[in-house]
Amino acid sequence: MAKILAVNAGSSTLKWKLFDMPAEVQLAEGLVDRLGQPQSKVKIKYGDGQKYESDTPIANYQEAVASLMGNIKSLGLVEHLHEIIGVGHRVVAGGEVFAESVVVDDETLLQIQNLRDYAPLHNPVEADYIAVFMKMMPWATEVAVFDTAFHQTMQPENFLYSIPYDYYKKYGARKYGAHGTSVRYVSARAAEMLNKPLEDLRMIVMHLGSGSSITAVKDGQSIDTSMGFTPLAGVTMGTRSGDIDPSLVAYLMKKLDIPDVGQMIHILNNDSGLLGISGLSNDMRDLEAAEDTNPRAKLALDIFVNRVVKYVGSYAALMNGVDALIFTAGIGENGDEVRDKIMRSLGYLGAKIDNDINYKSHGVEADLSTPDSTVKTLLVPTNEELMIVRDVMALS
Ligand code: ADP
Numbered sequence: 001m002a003k004i005l006a007v008n009a010g011s012s013t014l015k016w017k018l019f020d021m022p023a024e025v026q027l028a029e030g031l032v033d034r035l036g037q038p039q040s041k042v043k044i045k046y047g048d049g050q051k052y053e054s055d056t057p058i059a060n061y062q063e064a065v066a067s068l069m070g071n072i073k074s075l076g077l078v079e080h081l082h083e084i085i086g087v088g089h090r091v092v093a094g095g096e097v098f099a100e101s102v103v104v105d106d107e108t109l110l111q112i113q114n115l116r117d118y119a120p121l122h123n124p125v126e127a128d129y130i131a132v133f134m135k136m137m138p139w140a141t142e143v144a145v146f147d148t149a150f151h152q153t154m155q156p157e158n159f160l161y162s163i164p165y166d167y168y169k170k171y172g173a174r175k176y177g178a179h180g181t182s183v184r185y186v187s188a189r190a191a192e193m194l195n196k197p198l199e200d201l202r203m204i205v206m207h208l209g210s211g212s213s214i215t216a217v218k219d220g221q222s223i224d225t226s227m228g229f230t231p232l233a234g235v236t237m238g239t240r241s242g243d244i245d246p247s248l249v250a251y252l253m254k255k256l257d258i259p260d261v262g263q264m265i266h267i268l269n270n271d272s273g274l275l276g277i278s279g280l281s282n283d284m285r286d287l288e289a290a291e292d293t294n295p296r297a298k299l300a301l302d303i304f305v306n307r308v309v310k311y312v313g314s315y316a317a318l319m320n321g322v323d324a325l326i327f328t329a330g331i332g333e334n335g336d337e338v339r340d341k342i343m344r345s346l347g348y349l350g351a352k353i354d355n356d357i358n359y360k361s362h363g364v365e366a367d368l369s370t371p372d373s374t375v376k377t378l379l380v381p382t383n384e385e386l387m388i389v390r391d392v393m394a395l396s
Pocket residue numbers: 208209210211238282283284285329330331334335336
């Protein structure tokens with residue numbers, strides 16, 4: 001049977017999952033951490049809970065891919081590496097060039113590199129990795145799966161900012177969104193769970209993780225999403241501010257004597273959100289643990305819930321109603337208390353959850369709705385890697 005790899009590469013990490021296809025069985029998952037540093041580590045989980053770890057330093061992308069290939073072979077995950085017929089790569093920015101996943105050739109590789117301005121920390125690294133895989137596994141089909149692609153169905157009234165139109169035409173200044181692969185997976189899965197065609201459903205997907213976004217999905221297509229030109233926009237996140245008035249950037253730069261706007265963007269990306277408000281942690285679990293004794297932890301939680309509720313309300317209005325609400329990602333799948341708090345404000349939509357089910361549901365598919373709820377509320381664990389290998393399979 002064919003094996004397909006899903007790869008999620010960053011500048012210092014390489015995460016991967018190996019699937020047996022078309023059975024869609026996950027055979028292994030691995031991580032190369034702190035690449036380029038003396039303390040680099042390889043961790044692999046496979047079989048029935050077996051683990052492999054190595055501390056051999058990994059200096060660069062070639063060595064990371066060589067170690068991945070060597071380990072897959074030596075752990076017996078494949079007999080021969082040629083069984084891996086395809087590799088799917090998560091690529092952060094596809095701009096307006098890529099509205100769906102594509103087989104990568106030299107030209108597409110160049111286009112991915114050319115989109116670097118949209119994701120300077122991600123696209124160049126991802127393009128470099130794809131090039132290494134193309135060289136080291138020349139028999140495999142390399143496929144790029146874009147975080148932004150699913151949102152390319154948004155119409156101009158939703159993706160344009162109210163700024164001079166030329167900036168869009170000349171510089172691509174618009175909303176692109178993110179988490180598209182996750183939203184595509186969970187919305188399709190939700191339709192299956194509801195036993196209804198995607199075309200008959202208006203859904204709002206709450207992808208709540210360390211990065212969070214809300215997406216309106218109608219007829220299986222993204223109508224609008226809370227992240228913007230970059231994943232900094234939208235709701236409050238672990239360390240990201242979400243939406244703010246841009247004038248505040250100029251004001252704070254003056255007050256804080258920050259000469260470089262990059263430094264200010266860094267603060268909004270890394271020192272803000274739940275961490276910034278609470279001064280305690282970017283992790284929802286820490287805030288919940290401290291909520292009763294630490295007012296700022298409670299405030300951070302309240303603001304998070306408030307922003308999600310506001311986006312959900314605006315998307316229900318945009319779609320003239322909603323048929324299903326979906327919780328996914330780390331907080332959405334496991335944060336029973338957060339789900340409860342959010343849902344307390346959504347009863348007006350006709351969405352009611354059974355808290356006996358809610359407080360028992362963690363990381364597994366569940367219909368949280370009460371029998372009399374006119375809007376369904378579902379917990380659908382995301383699986384971006386499965387979506388990636390499905391795309392590779394379809395394109396191989
Ligand atoms: P990433 O965007 O890094 O993939 P995840 O989707 O894994 O993030 O979400 C990570 C976040 O999920 C953590 O920061 C934590 O706040 C949250 N989380 C995990 N488990 C729980 C839980 N039991 N209750 C509340 N929040 C949780």
